[in-house]
Amino acid sequence: MMELFRRLWKMIEVPSLDPDESRRARLLNILLLGLLPLVILMIIVLLFDIAFKLPGWEMLYPTLWTCIAYSISTLLIVRLNRAGKIRFASILFLIMLAISIATANINLLVAGESMFYFVVPVMVSSVLLTPSASFVTALSIGAMISVIGFLYNVSAGFYLSTFPLLAIALVSWLTARSLENALTDLRLINQELDARVIRRTQELAQANQQLGAQAYELAQANLQLAQQADDLSNANACLERQTQELSSANEKLKSLDRLKSKFVSDVTHELRTPISNLTIYMEMLRLGKAERQERYIKVLEEEINRLAQLVQDVLDLTRMELGTRKTEFHWIDFNQVIDQVFIANHLRAEVKGLKMAFEPAAYMPPLWADASQLKQVATNLIGNAVNYTPKGEIKIRTLYDAGQKHAVLQVEDTGMGIHVEDLPHIFERFYRGAQASQSSIPGTGLGLSITKEIVETHKGRIEIASQLGSGSTFTIFLPVMDGDQANGAEAVGGGE
Numbered sequence: 001m002m003e004l005f006r007r008l009w010k011m012i013e014v015p016s017l018d019p020d021e022s023r024r025a026r027l028l029n030i031l032l033l034g035l036l037p038l039v040i041l042m043i044i045v046l047l048f049d050i051a052f053k054l055p056g057w058e059m060l061y062p063t064l065w066t067c068i069a070y071s072i073s074t075l076l077i078v079r080l081n082r083a084g085k086i087r088f089a090s091i092l093f094l095i096m097l098a099i100s101i102a103t104a105n106i107n108l109l110v111a112g113e114s115m116f117y118f119v120v121p122v123m124v125s126s127v128l129l130t131p132s133a134s135f136v137t138a139l140s141i142g143a144m145i146s147v148i149g150f151l152y153n154v155s156a157g158f159y160l161s162t163f164p165l166l167a168i169a170l171v172s173w174l175t176a177r178s179l180e181n182a183l184t185d186l187r188l189i190n191q192e193l194d195a196r197v198i199r200r201t202q203e204l205a206q207a208n209q210q211l212g213a214q215a216y217e218l219a220q221a222n223l224q225l226a227q228q229a230d231d232l233s234n235a236n237a238c239l240e241r242q243t244q245e246l247s248s249a250n251e252k253l254k255s256l257d258r259l260k261s262k263f264v265s266d267v268t269h270e271l272r273t274p275i276s277n278l279t280i281y282m283e284m285l286r287l288g289k290a291e292r293q294e295r296y297i298k299v300l301e302e303e304i305n306r307l308a309q310l311v312q313d314v315l316d317l318t319r320m321e322l323g324t325r326k327t328e329f330h331w332i333d334f335n336q337v338i339d340q341v342f343i344a345n346h347l348r349a350e351v352k353g354l355k356m357a358f359e360p361a362a363y364m365p366p367l368w369a370d371a372s373q374l375k376q377v378a379t380n381l382i383g384n385a386v387n388y389t390p391k392g393e394i395k396i397r398t399l400y401d402a403g404q405k406h407a408v409l410q411v412e413d414t415g416m417g418i419h420v421e422d423l424p425h426i427f428e429r430f431y432r433g434a435q436a437s438q439s440s441i442p443g444t445g446l447g448l449s450i451t452k453e454i455v456e457t458h459k460g461r462i463e464i465a466s467q468l469g470s471g472s473t474f475t476i477f478l479p480v481m482d483g484d485q486a487n488g489a490e491a492v493g494g495g496e
Contacts, residue, residue, distance in 0.1 A: 389415035
């Protein structure tokens with residue numbers, strides 16, 4: 001089995017000095033080799049129908065020759081791709097895909113009923129080539145449809161066939177660009193972590209050399225001062241302690257390297273959720289009512305920003321370690337901030353069959369806070385509730401505690417809950433509890449750590465109550481300041 005996997009990987013892998021080109025080439029090979037068995041199966045079915053002269057067999061010859069031509073073209077494109085002509089092979093594949101869709105059913109194309117299928121080559125082009133290639137593909141397909149319409153005397157023109165595709169191209173461009181930026185940032189982070197490991201290893205080697213020198217000096221002193229047994233015993237104890245510290249430092253370096261590899265893998269999996277949300281809202285944008293399209297576009301923009309936010313979490317963690325993260329305080333509407341996060345996650349909860357409700361406080365005074373950071377806090381907590389609640393409901397509420405002058409956010413779910421042993425560590429960086437680690441739910445272990453840092457930056461606190469198998473409740477308390485207190489906090493904190 002392993003040998004089969006190695007052979008498949010060898011067929012898919014395309015050597016290249018450019019990691020982006022190598023990634024695009026692998027994706028193209030996966031698409032081609034994934035579709036080829038389906039086409040071969042279709043050829044077998046067509047040959048069976050023709051051999052036994054099933055009803056309508058005379059009409060199957062064009063389809064049969066098309067499938068054979070597609071198979072030959074696929075093998076040719078794979079060969080070109082493996083020969084290093086990646087862009088040329090990708091362009092040929094897109095042309096072949098567009099022609100296949102156009103000629104699959106001319107009548108449907110002329111009637112304008114198969115326009116949606118051309119979304120596939122437009123979106124694929126932004127991934128196989130460059131993000132901006134989606135616009136060129138959309139214009140090319142629009143021109144092709146117009147020519148076919150002209151040949152069949154259909155009045156639908158270039159603009160009517162191109163504008164919808166350009167809209168899809170815009171979304172594809174934004175998504176692909178955000179994805180490539182995220183991958184670039186991840187590579188930079190990986191390089192930085194590798195550099196840190198190298199530096200720590202060099203420091204460890206130097207410390208080891210120093211330790212060897214100290215051991216040599218100790219041996220010389222032992223030969224010369226055998227009578228000073230007490231002093232030698234103390235020196236040996238010191239040496240043993242240093243050896244233990246050195247071993248502990250070495251284990252920490254190994255643990256850091258394992259955490260780095262796991263972290264990069266988890267972040268890659270975490271990208272799938274916002275991409276899935278983009279796909280859902282794109283479908284709703286196409287099929288939904290016109291009066292709701294503006295809202296869908298807004299949610300699409302928020303999900304695109306969420307991709308960038310994943311990379312921002314890593315940058316935030318680095319800034320927290322260095323103490324350079326900036327905080328911009330303004331007077332904000334706390335209910336409105338939470339409502340925006342609720343709307344962004346509501347559809348995802350519905351798709352999982354969850355009931356999610358938001359109960360805003362009837363009265364909530366303006367809050368002196370950083371809106372973007374509080375939105376990140378709410379996104380982490382509500383997102384976790386959706387991820388770790390397989391069934392049931394999620395309740396989100398805001399309260400105003402007039403006695404303590406606190407704005408309160410509660411996120412309550414009926415999910416899997418948290419082990420008692422995990423609760424003391426739940427806010428540690430990179431820590432994931434037993435339930436989360438054993439599940440297939442992706443995560444980086446950064447969300448709650450960043451959430452706690454942000455809440456404490458706002459002079460607040462976060463509490464958690466959880467029962468395994470019944471759910472969890474996260475509660476955040478944020479102080480409500482008057483104008484003088486806010487000015488004093490701004491003067492002391494400097495907005496950072």
